[in-house]
Amino acid sequence: SCLIQGRQKVPFWPTEMNNNKIISSMYGFNERALAGINPDRSYPTIELEFPSYKYQIATLQPRNGLAMQAQTKNEQLLRSCAFQDDLEETGENIIQSDFYDWLRSIEFELTEQSRVELWDRRYECMRVPESLPRWLKCVKWSNRDDVLEAYKIIENWPTKNIDPLMTALELLDVDYPDPFVRFSAVRLLDTRIDDDRLLPVILQIVQAVKNEPYHDSALARFLLRRSLLNQQVGHYFYWHSRAELKNPQYKVRYGLLLEAYLRYCGEYVEDLGRQVRSVDKLIYIAEIIQNSTHDELYNQKGYLAHVLTREGYTQNLQYFRSPVDYNIELGQLVLDHCRIMSSARRPLWLRWTNGSEYAEHYFPTFDLIFKNGDDLRQDMLALQFIQMIDIIWKADGLDLSLLPYGCLATDNCSGLIEVVKNAKTIMNIQKLGGLKGQFQFDASALYRWIAKNNPGADKLKSAIDLFTRSCAGYCVITYVLGVADRHPDNIMVNERGQLFHIDFGHILGNFKMKYGIRRERTQLVLIDDFVRVIINNNSTEKNPIETREFKNFKKLCIKGYRILRRQYRQIVCLFKLMMNCDLTELNSEADMAYLRQTFAIDIGANEQEACDRFEQVLLESYRSSVKTRVDWVFHALNHIKS
Structure with a gap:
């Protein structure tokens, strides 16, 4: 990096407005601490003049040796704290234990007094x-001695027993602009x-590049x-980076990264x-x-x-690797199964043959939906979040059979969605039950459909178990994530009995309103149709909530919620790194306040109180x-009219 010299014009960043009031933050008016100047020249601009020199003056990248310049006082204490075994139980150590519990707590908040104590x-x-x-x-980053002391501590910080991935992601957040801190995160x-x-x-790591102060950084390399x-x-690095090229604030940075990658790949x-040619043709x-x-x-x-069969089109739309899934080779277009969907943007449902030489051992065809005019980055984030939750739960020994299907935003207004095989929406399944099912008078249509596709007692038992676990998983996810617009066309079930949700256009509690009234009046979807499957259509019990099957379902939900609450920091970190995407429902710290509500952190509840609260939400929703x-x-009525 080179020292700025001479006259420079610096446009201001816009202020954040809420109800005609200016919202300030720890970053001033630059709410998201964006690196660099505002490229929009329509905002007020100031002109600064810096000293000029005969030569360019370059700064050196921080290296490990820089940290060693720190003062050596208390070095023995530092090393003993880094490597000392468990402390003896003395009165002083009990006080220290309270301090350590506070450091680990998900209710941790930093005040001016606690900064000094830390x-x-x-x-x-x-x-x-x-x-x-x-x-x-x-750390007081404006004080040179404190910064050098911080570097020394970072160098000696014990990292053996931490989660290196989550620690690194936290340090790559916008709150940590210091180059040496970010270098330490990349080293992890x-x-x-x-x-x-x-x-x-x-996806998050590519987004974290936006937080770097310079184009050439340890993270970029x-x-x-x-x-x-x-x-x-x-x-995936290529496609996630390419999706940012239409963003004027970052197009130069990602353009340089992509150029470097393409030259040597x-x-x-x-x-x-x-x-790219295929996606351009589809657009x-x-x-x-x-x-x-x-x-x-x-x-x-x-x-x-x-x-699709116009000259030059067919050639570009066949025999290429799927952008959504690196492991899939798309072959020829199956024109008989391609269609225009009925929604406002007229998405395209496209089918390809399997282009792999091992196609006979795998699926013969692949279906993708191409959307133009819709920003799929929020859907992509939600599905990636579901994938991470699946990893978190399985690491804790809990398998709730989630189905995070593929989704890729090719830019900020187009993208591809994987079609899950052998699956139907709840709406289409209810239609099979006639008008009674379609208009919610028959709650057994879903059970009959699953039973029909899984004949035999053993297969049906396996399908019900799969439905129960997947329904529990998505009840927790939709509650925690605040997924809205949950109508029967946005919930699907495959023939094996696995339930999953689609279309994540509204998250973090942004529920739809009609005439000032919230359309969805429950915080999650748990209807009689679902419970009928969970209890194996057992109508002998007067109250389904009292059945053994439902109690088992409830235990799965609470266990999944408890595990996620313990990973609150990790969840917040994944969302915070996406704030610079300019998503409608995730562009500031205030948008993540919903997560504090769903985990009952805003009211200071402990783990058991939060789980009890979630249990009440679950039962009340039913x-x-x-x-x-x-x-x-x-x-259903609106669907018939359209």
Whole structure:
């Protein structure tokens, strides 16, 4: 990096407004602490003049040796705190234990008084290794001696017993701009995290590049190195970075990264070229269809086939690797199964044959939905969050059979969605039960559909178990994540009995309103149709809540919720790294306040109190399921009208 010289024009960042009041933050008016100047020249600008020199003056990147310049006083104490075994139970140590519990607590909040205490007890903090990100917030970064002391402590901080991935992600947040801190985070990733653990969070790591003060950073070099060494990592790095090229604030940074990657990725650049040409053609086709008249769309299937078979189109839409899933090779388009969907943006449902030479041992076809005009980055975030929750639960011995299907935003207004095989929406399943099922008068349609697809006592028992676990998992997820717009077209079940949710356009408690009234009056969906399957259609019991099967379902829900609450810091970290995406429902700290509510942190509840509160929400959602059914009746009526 080079020292700025001469006259520079610096446009201001816009202020954040809420109810015509200016919202300030710890970053001033730059709410999200964006690196660099505002590229929008329409805002007020100031002109600064810096001293000019004969030569360019470059700064050196921080290295490990920089930390060793720190003062050596208290070095013995520092080392003893880093490596000392468990303390003896004395009165003083009990007080220290309270201090350590506070450092670990999810209710941790930093005040001016606690900042001073954390700095004074900085060596003791090393006995709680996972507290490093919290401790760094107490450092006075404007004081050179304190900064050097902090560097020394970071170098000696014990990292053996911490989660290196989550610690690194926290340190790559916008709250930690210091280059040496960020270098230490990247070092954790590079030395402790393999590619298998890196892939589920590659989206957040690519977004963290926005928080770097300079284009050339340790994180950028790490991403390039891993992408060039592993083609699968490179695949997702490329597409997540390419989605940011239309963002004027970051297009230069990501453009430089992509140029460096494409120059050295070898033959894979040809694969990426075919994928990009295919996506560009799909965007062009989608725009043609969106601008078509009703007369032209009278025979939608024939019209789409005509557009897809135009000269130059078919060649670019066949035999390329799926952008959504690196492991899938798409073959020929199956025109008979391609169609225009009925929603406002007229998405395209497309089917390809399996282009792999081992196709006979796998699925013969793959279906993808292409959307143009919709921002799929929020859906992608929600599905990646579900994938991470699945990893967290399985690491704790809990398998709730989640189904995070593939979704990729190719830019900020288009993308591809994987179609789950052999699955139907709840709406379509209820339609099979006739008007009674469609208008919520028959709660057994779902059970009969699952039983029909799983004949025999053993298969049906397995399907019900799968439904119970997956329903429990998505009850917890939709509650914690605040997923809204849960109508019967946004919940699906496959033939094996596995339930899953789709369409995450509204999250974090942004529930839809109609005439000032919230359309969804329960915090999660648990209707009679679901409970009928969970209790195996056992109608002999007067109250389904008292059945053994429902109690087991409730235990699964509470256990899943308890595990997630313990991982609150990790969940917040994953969301916070996405704040610079300019998503409508996630662009400031205030948008994440919903997570504090769902985990009962805002009211200071302990773990058991929070679990009891969630249990009440679960039971109340079932008791009030008639409200959900009324909403679904109106949805069915609107569907018939359209």
